[in-house]
Amino acid sequence: MSYTIAQAARRAGLTTHTLRYYDKEGLLPFVDRSPSGFRAFKESDFEWLSVITCLKSTGMPIRDIRQFIDWCVQGDSTLADRLAMFRRQKSIVEQQISQLQKHMEKINHKIRYYEIACEAGTEDAVRGIPCDEL
Incomplete structure (x- = not known):
């Protein structure tokens, strides 16, 4: 199942503005895009959003969250860093x-x-x- 940005925002307890901001800041590289360019959130994206929300809520700066996301994309070589x-x-x-x-x-x-x-x-x-x- 695929979720629009509005549906994903509602489900994650965030605003569409926040999700767009997170995307602009490089925190959502895992979110797919439809052929027309719309964000298409999938079920597995909600765990990512949950981690991002957790880290943000504990005061972690966006740049550090972006670093974490980048390390995740890089793979197992960054496990110790994470x-x-x-x-x-x-x-x-x-x-x-x-x-x-x-x-x-x-x-x-x-x-x-x-x-x-x-x-x-x-x-x-x-x-x-x-x-x-x-």
Whole structure:
């Protein structure tokens, strides 16, 4: 089965503009073209789009994603490069998770703070309580 760019965008949770941009940036060399030049997405293209979306969502720059795609096209001689790239990205994501956990702790603290303040009807009830006791 073949999908138009609009159908592929809908299925992948992206916009047609994003898919055209990815294509322009060299991230979609695997997407076929119809005889009239229209992009024709196939079932296997959605796994590629999923990986691209994952990497983009974790903050990987387009140029690095393009490098990954290029390595995939080059074949098995680049397996170690691809592994190293994913290990680096894993480290970056772990750092992001750690930072998000710190943000979550701050948010949870503020929730406890305002729950106590709301229950008492005033922030004065919370002001003297040490942060680690909230």
